[in-house]
Amino acid sequence: xxxxxxALLCRWKVILLALVVIAIALGVKAxxxxxxxxxxxxxxxxxxxxxxxxxxxxxxxLSDIHVAGPDMPxxxxxxxxxxxxxxxxxxxxxxxxxxxxKRIATHIYTAEEIVAPLGALTAxxxxxxxxxxxxHWFDWEGLQSALSRHGIHILQNEAAQVGPLTIGGVDDAYTxxxxxxxxxQQMEGLRGGRxxxxxxxxxxxxxxxxxxLVLAGHTHCGQISLPIVGPVSYxxxxxxxxxxxxxxxxxxxxxxxxxxxxxxxxxxxxxKPEVWLIELSGQ
Numbered sequence: 001x002x003x004x005x006x007a008l009l010c011r012w013k014v015i016l017l018a019l020v021v022i023a024i025a026l027g028v029k030a031x032x033x034x035x036x037x038x039x040x041x042x043x044x045x046x047x048x049x050x051x052x053x054x055x056x057x058x059x060x061x062l063s064d065i066h067v068a069g070p071d072m073p074x075x076x077x078x079x080x081x082x083x084x085x086x087x088x089x090x091x092x093x094x095x096x097x098x099x100x101x102k103r104i105a106t107h108i109y110t111a112e113e114i115v116a117p118l119g120a121l122t123a124x125x126x127x128x129x130x131x132x133x134x135x136h137w138f139d140w141e142g143l144q145s146a147l148s149r150h151g152i153h154i155l156q157n158e159a160a161q162v163g164p165l166t167i168g169g170v171d172d173a174y175t176x177x178x179x180x181x182x183x184x185q186q187m188e189g190l191r192g193g194r195x196x197x198x199x200x201x202x203x204x205x206x207x208x209x210x211x212x213l214v215l216a217g218h219t220h221c222g223q224i225s226l227p228i229v230g231p232v233s234y235x236x237x238x239x240x241x242x243x244x245x246x247x248x249x250x251x252x253x254x255x256x257x258x259x260x261x262x263x264x265x266x267x268x269x270x271x272k273p274e275v276w277l278i279e280l281s282g283q
Contacts, residue, residue, distance in 0.1 A: 029269065034071050038080060038260060038273040040087065043246055045253050047165075047193030048212045050282035054164035057125070060089035061276035063199070063217025064259025066100035066134065067114040069107030072261040078117040080260060080273075087277055091125035091162065094118070094152075095217040096132025096172060096199030098143060100263055111142035112149075119150030125162050127152045130169040132199035132218065134263065136177065155197065159186035165280070166190040168211070170198035174218060174235065180206055187211075193280055201242035204254045213280075214254045219243055221258035225270030 062084070066072055084092065099114050121127050129152055135143055147154055153162075155169020157179040168187045171177040180196075180203050187194060194211045196203070201216035221244035222231020234243045241247070247254045258274040 031267070033268040033270065033272050034262060034266070035076075036272045037083065038275045040275050040277055041245070042277045042279075043255070044279045044281070045213050046283040047195060047280055048210050048283060049166065049191070050193030050280065051164050051191070052282055054282070056279050056281035057090040057164060058088070059215075059276075059278045059280060060084050060087060060092045060123070061095065061215050061255060061257050061278060062092065062260060063095035063257040064097045064132070064220055064261055064263070065094070066097055066259070066261025066263055067109055068100040068102060068105040068261070068266070070105075071266045072100070073107070074109060074113050074117050077260075078120065081117050081120050084275060085120070085122050087275075089123050089277065091165070092121050092123045092127040093167070093197050093215055094127065094129040095197060095215055095257065096130050097134045097217065097259070097263070098129070098132070099134055099138045100261060101134060101138045102264055102266070104266065111139055111146045115143060115146035115150055115152070118147075118152060125165075128155055128160070128162065128167060128169065128197065129153070130155050130197050130199055131172055131177075133172050133174045136172060136175055157182050159183055159190060161190040161192050164192050166192035166194045168194070168196045170196055170203055173198065173200040173202045178203055184208065193282065195280075200236070201254055201256045202237050204242055204252075205238075207252065209250065209252065212252055212283075214252065215257075215276075215278075216242070216254070217257045217259050219256055219258075220263065220268075221245070221256075221271045221274070223262060223268055223271055224265070227270070231271075
């Protein structure tokens with residue numbers, strides 16, 4: 001009897017040790033994915049209305065920066081900004097969610113601390129940002145003030161002509177602040193290659209055919225993508241239709257970035273931070 005008990009105890013110790021080793025390995029994998037340098041994904045898109053005389057330009061698309069402790073302190077964002085500057089983009093477009101106010105964050109930063117590293121972005125045509133849901137939930141007025149102080153152009157249901165581009169900046173659809181109609185109306189009087197910059201990709205089906213590019217974030221490409229099961233959630237009304245990466249439908253390209261930071265939980269698993277580098281030219 002004692003031998004049987006000893007054998008059972010030994011077996012449970014082995015099982016427990018194996019579970020501990022697996023848990024540690026999963027934790028290391030999650031933290032490695034969370035803190036990895038952003039992958040740089042590249043593509044080329046031809047835009048309706050892009051001036052024939054203008055050479056191609058390069059856009060760096062960022063999204064879901066989610067500055068907060070422990071995973072995205074301003075110091076880490078400053079390092080990522082330096083990496084983006086080294087890519088020499090002509091313009092930087094930020095698809096919202098600069099901040100994370102998650103309850104389990106180890107530190108919540110001020111609007112100025114969140115935005116200051118972005119002020120070091122260098123691009124000849126500047127930096128343009130639209131708000132995301134977390135920006136509204138945090139302190140959008142404070143973020144607006146800080147962005148303006150650092151020379152970052154805000155588009156909130158507005159359109160602007162920037163170099164050879166006409167950019168329509170649609171506010172966040174997840175919190176029902178989007179007004180695509182107003183943006184399209186403003187775009188009518190502007191010249192340049194036409195694109196939509198927004199936080200949630202859920203406005204994409206309503207974008208008219210004469211706009212050939214939508215840039216967005218919000219989905220985090222699932223943020224946590226489990227083996228076999230796949231991503232836990234995309235937080236999109238369209239499921240995985242615009243889940244992640246480059247989607248082409250009806251002649252329109254929709255690019256959804258995985259983002260840089262995290263939301264709700266301060267970890268990624270099976271996904272990594274991303275920056276998209278997109279060469280734009282005429283058709």
